[in-house]
Amino acid sequence: MRQFPDLRNWFDISEYYEHNKCRTITLLWKDDLEEDDIQRFVVEFAKLICRLRCNGELIFEDNGEDLCYKFQQAIDNGVELEEEEKEYLAKYIFFDGIISQTKYNETKDYIESIDRDLFNGYFGEVLFYIIREQCLEDEKIMIEPSRPKTNSKQPGLDYVEIRKNEDDYYFIIGEIKTTDKTIGSYPDEIIDFLINRPVHLIHQEINAFKERTKYSGPEDLKNFISKMPIYFMSKNPTTHKRFAGVINYGRNSPPQQTVFQNFRTKCATHLYDSSECRRVKLIGIKGIQNIKERVLEVIWKNL
Structure with a gap:
């Protein structure tokens, strides 16, 4: 993002893998950094x-x-x-x-x-936007907010992103957490927030997408954005709607096997039952507080 150097200078970055029925990517701070x-x-x-x-x-x-x-x-x-x-x-x-x-x-x-505490959240959001630019799969169409909020405690969703795979567009609602210690209870907090998020917040982001494509952009994208409220509120879960949890944490080791184990069961009536719809990004930074x-x-x- 904005010419930030390759994250592989500092992180070992995994391929995507399935963990507790979630589509997962892990970035771990390298051990041998000078x-x-x-x-x-x-x-x-x-x-x-x-x-x-x-x-x-x-x-x-x-x-x-x-x-x-x-x-x-x-x-x-x-x-x-x-x-x-x-x-x-x-x-x-x-x-x-x-x-x-x-x-x-x-x-x-x-x-x-x-x-x-304010900077803690901001640091995590900036880091996610770098990762989004460099590491995440599928075509990245647009994201709101378009850059990290300067104040991490501003009301609103952390991000809503539109992407496109070989079949169609889809959107992701994401929550970002940053902790100096272990992952702890953050996975369940993320899940609970995504399930109970205020409905009006998603409409703010949808309106922002509409404004950005009002005078330009492909017609199929405009059509998808116009249907986002339907996909969001649908009682029949669809692959067009996906949830994502991002955790920056202070460890340089793989997360415990129990991380995000409740994601599938808690979201059963909210998401289509596919690991693609439950996305997890784990970023372990040794000495994150010092950084x-x-x-x-x-x-x-x-x-």
Whole structure:
């Protein structure tokens, strides 16, 4: 996503396999990474966050240079930002979803006001979008939101994606969780959320798809989008609707055999009984808490 380096530099990535009747892919942090390798991931991730939040470019003044590019140069130790540039980036680009407004009102210090719980969710969502771009099967048509939400606690679904296989279009409703420890109870929490998700949220995403294809796009895609509410509400489960759980967790070992064992039974009346309709992505990162802290450090030491 947006020119992020190949994830295979840092992860061992499995082929798709069936686990507890789910279509599963696993990414595990490599054991033999050197410190320079890890730091490169941290730096590239921080620069990607900048590109996402600036939408690739940020002109700070008339006839001025691209502040998004300049900040990435600062991360690479190429330039020094001016004080007003630092303040602008801190206040308007990196505040939302990283800084606690309540804490900042008290401290007036950005670093002391970092909300690590907020950043935890954001980190996981950004990582998923990279994985989506590089690793996932079938043709990726479009996704809403089109980029990770800057604030992971904004109301709404984590993502709804339209893809196309050799037969037809289908859509995926996905939930992303990130934990510094083991997977724990997250699989069941994901399943429960997907089953009990507010109905109005899916219609927000469908309307966004309609808007994006209003003046362009193939007619068969427009027709599929118009039928998404029918597929979503249907009492007869269809392969057009699929659920996905994504978990970023702090282990560098395969997950337990019991992971997502309840997915099939809990979703029996909601999904067609095919592993294709129950998708699981497991991303194990050794020292994930440290990685997130280092990403935050790379960003804020330059601001």
